Amino acid sequence: DQQVKQNSPSLSVQEGRISILNCDYTNSMFDYFLWYKKYPAEGPTFLISISSIKDKNEDGRFTVFLNKSAKHLSLHIVPSQPGDSAVYFCAASVASNTGKLIFGQGTTLQVKP
Amino acid sequence: DVKVTQSSRYLVKRTGEKVFLECVQDMDHENMFWYRQDPGLGLRLIYFSYDVKMKEKGDIPEGYSVSREKKERFSLILESASTNQTSMYLCASSSPGQGTFSYNEQFFGPGTRLTVL
Numbered sequence: 090d091q092q093v094k095q096n097s098p099s100l101s102v103q104e105g106r107i108s109i110l111n112c113d114y115t116n117s118m119f120d121y122f123l124w125y126k127k128y129p130a131e132g133p134t135f136l137i138s139i140s141s142i143k144d145k146n147e148d149g150r151f152t153v154f155l156n157k158s159a160k161h162l163s164l165h166i167v168p169s170q171p172g173d174s175a176v177y178f179c180a181a182s183v184a185s186n187t188g189k190l191i192f193g194q195g196t197t198l199q200v201k202p
Numbered sequence: 203d204v205k206v207t208q209s210s211r212y213l214v215k216r217t218g219e220k221v222f223l224e225c226v227q228d229m230d231h232e233n234m235f236w237y238r239q240d241p242g243l244g245l246r247l248i249y250f251s252y253d254v255k256m257k258e259k260g261d262i263p264e265g266y267s268v269s270r271e272k273k274e275r276f277s278l279i280l281e282s283a284s285t286n287q288t289s290m291y292l293c294a295s296s297s298p299g300q301g302t303f304s305y306n307e308q309f310f311g312p313g314t315r316l317t318v319l
Binding site for chain 1: 206211233235237242243244245246247250252258260292294296297298305306307308309310311312313315
């Protein structure tokens, strides 16, 4: 049972345009969501997060939107740059001291110069 | 600068061998995690530990065991390696959350690419 789903395995956009990566979840108990970025042969690095009491969080070129009623979140990258080409993972957490995360399958973003 | 290190970047083992993957963090984190990453499946949690000598099964613990004798070190053990355990293995650590609507991010190591022949 996949509680966090990223239904698009890959996405290709032109440099300077907007990249939109999507994520759906099924567990209404999730109260915190994160996006991680992963380059080949490296570990994932934290990108941006959002609490379930908010609907938007912005950090520079990156914005995460949360629609709780639809159980959907999205990551917007504007403008996209070739260095953004990576695998992006959506992750969700239920409040606990264990810090356990549930990850999606990942979306490979390619930004073309 | 926070750091999670893994003992090997690349490892090749034979079927049936016992394999040890080591992970060390220097951030004094209570929580440590082992994942495997496979194409199309994302990151799947194998085991995690929220304190020394404490461990809990993740989503895919079969064929694996773990050891946490010291706070900074979390080891993943493949008792008898099989070809379906060929994968990228990622270790992570974090400090406990502050309650509802808060979270402390996980910091990941660079990963170990394990090939079982």
